[in-house]
Amino acid sequence: YDRPTEPMFRVKAKKSFKVPKEYVTDRFKNVAVEISNRFGEDDSETVTIDSVPLPDLADILTLGREENFSLFIPKHRNLSAKLINIFLQAENPKHLLSIACYAHDRVNPYLFIYALSVALIHRKDTKSLKIPNQIQTFPDKYFDSQVFSQGKEEMTVVPQGLRRPIEIPRDYTASDLEEEHRVAYWREDLGINLHHWHWHLVYPTDGGEIVTKKDRRGELFYYSHQQIVARYNFERFCNALKRVERLTDWQGPIKEAYFPKLDSLVAKRAYPARVQDMTMQDLDIPGQNIKVDVDDMIRWRDRIYRAIADGFITATNGSKMNLDDVTGIDILGNIMESSELSPNRQLYGNLHGFGHLMLSYIHDPRSHHLEPFGVIGDFTTAMRDPIFYRWHAFVDDVFQQFNGSLPRYTAEQLDYAGVQITDVNIKTPNAPDNEFRTFWQQSDVDMSRGVDFQDPGSVFVRFTHLNHEPFSYNITVNNTGNGVQEGTCRIFLAPATDERGNPWLFNNQRVMFVEMDRFKVTLRQGQNTITRNSTQSSVTIPFERTFRDLDTNRPAEGSEELDIFNFCGCGWPHHLLVPKGTPDGFKAQLFVMISNYADDKVEQDLSGSCNDAESYCGVRGGKYPDKRPMGYPFNRVARQGADTLQRFLTGNMIVQNCRIVHSDRTVRPRS
Ligand code: CUO
Structure with missing residues (x-):
């Protein structure tokens, strides 16, 4: 978990060899005389790892080490489900450790940490291990990027004990001239964003039993996000802002802009901004196998509304499932989120997830500029952006349509x-x-823990x-x-x-x-x-x-x-x-x-x-x-x-x- 972008091992190589173009670890596989913990003699503890059959990571490595990772991208979801299962299937914790070491230096760091965290939480024999706080592992997803250069200065020049915390001003993403900025302190709060990341870590959408065995997960998706919108609205009222407007016009300009001021330390790129009045467009991102039209979204939406009006949904085998007052909301939650529990991913699509993606690629919808997704495309950072709440106000309204169709309490x-x-x-x-x-x-x-500034020790924000x-x-x-x-x-x-x-x-x-x-x-x-x-x-x-x-x-x-x-x-x-x-x-x-x-x-x-x-x-x-x-x-x-x-x-x-x-x-x- 510490310094996730760096290799764990160092290699002492034979004198003459030809270096194939591969991951560092693989480049030296056949030419090394010794592969050792890269901290070498400085390290106080040495952990031996067992030799185990190597997992097949071929698919998983199609996500590059320096790409950003998003659980909204179906390809990434599938890869994470595969890696989670590799970790879950390890015979015992020692084997898991070996496999994790092997994967660590090859797999995309975000994907690696996510999959390992899910596996550790869900395995009986590891659930008592502690998952480090994500702020420490990936501080780049939480802090203004300027903090890192200041941190570097502090850590390279000032000895431990004399270091001062680097202070992030309360207002750094916009000025008071921007109305929406009045609630930035709330949207950009570390605790809120950690909670949201953790919620989705505990309730993954893909990965077999860890999804399908969860009780009322679709309903909890609805409720936990309904409460986020309600809490946001309350906060808006306190700041003389009106309720957040549902994002219902998917072909018109979006007035909210957002400039996150975050740089990904893994992807080595800034999270792209969204300027005012951009419009969602059909997505075609070949590198991520994303191809979806605004019209697809409209069709999924209409089918879901239709199901609510009919009182039933159509499962993959053509059978009807009633949306009753006990399980209806749970089914709808899984449909909206498009989890593995969705009874028909084909027909009802992935409305909530692709909404996040369309908004996150709005600046480069056909990948002409090879730009990564914006903050709304990542669970860890999504709640920073005002558009998150407009999107979730729409999502919640679909659920409320359903709630409105249920019998009233007497x-x-x-x-x-x-x-x-x-x-x-x-x-x-x-x-x-x-x-x-x-x-x-x-x-x-x-x-x-998340940054390598040479000198170990703490640097506080x-x-x-x-x-x-x-x-x-x-x-x-x-x-x-x-x-x-x-x-x-x-x-x-x-x-x-x-x-x-x-x-x-x-x-x-x-x-x-x-x-x-x-x-x-x-x-x-x-x-x-x-x-x-x-x-x-x-x-x-x-x-x-x-x-x-x-x-x-x-x-x-x-x-x-x-x-x-x-x-x-x-x-x-x-x-x-x-x-x-x-x-x-x-x-x-x-x-x-x-x-x-x-x-x-x-x-x-x-x-x-x-x-x-x-x-x-x-x-x-x-x-x-x-x-x-x-x-x-x-x-x-x-x-x-x-x-x-x-x-x-x-x-x-x-x-x-x-x-x-x-x-x-x-x-x-x-x-
Ligand atoms: Cu938690 Cu839209 O689901 O972000």
């Missing part, structure tokens, strides 16, 4: 007899009740991100039933009004709700007070885990904690749990519901599993831990007569008006 279905919430408030220390507080925070990340004061929810619940009752407490937050300050209709507000927490409660008879801390959120992972370091706080090798550590890299970054708010207090509505646990419960043993960010990431190796449709109770449109949130409420729900106050102060790094 008041009886939503209610929990004998359970009434009588009060809720938010407590932030030193603040009035029902007030969230946000501010800027600086943090440091070591990027030295200092960046500024949003953060909030810890707070708690205090919920008063009356249990008038007979004896103890169990429930699931569901907490959501949404802007109190639309962008013009007008009150919401339920059907518009329901897709704006962002999940804040979900947890089980036990209610004894009579009045109960539930206190829940913000840090316990089922949506987020703690800051320390988002930016976990290889050496500090490291659980013991092979321990249960370490196993949990990897999967738990997936999770919304805790520092972005609360939207930014405004200096004078952004008005929001907190919604709390307690549903009957008997209807929510999923039988499974969760001991030792990673489930502390289960809302968006599920449970490692287990079932999604809530039987209700994801997003419940906001996943369906309002019943007759419940056209506002107030009218939607049953006794087991409550709404609290609250404010999010943002202070422009910046807190210096914790240590």
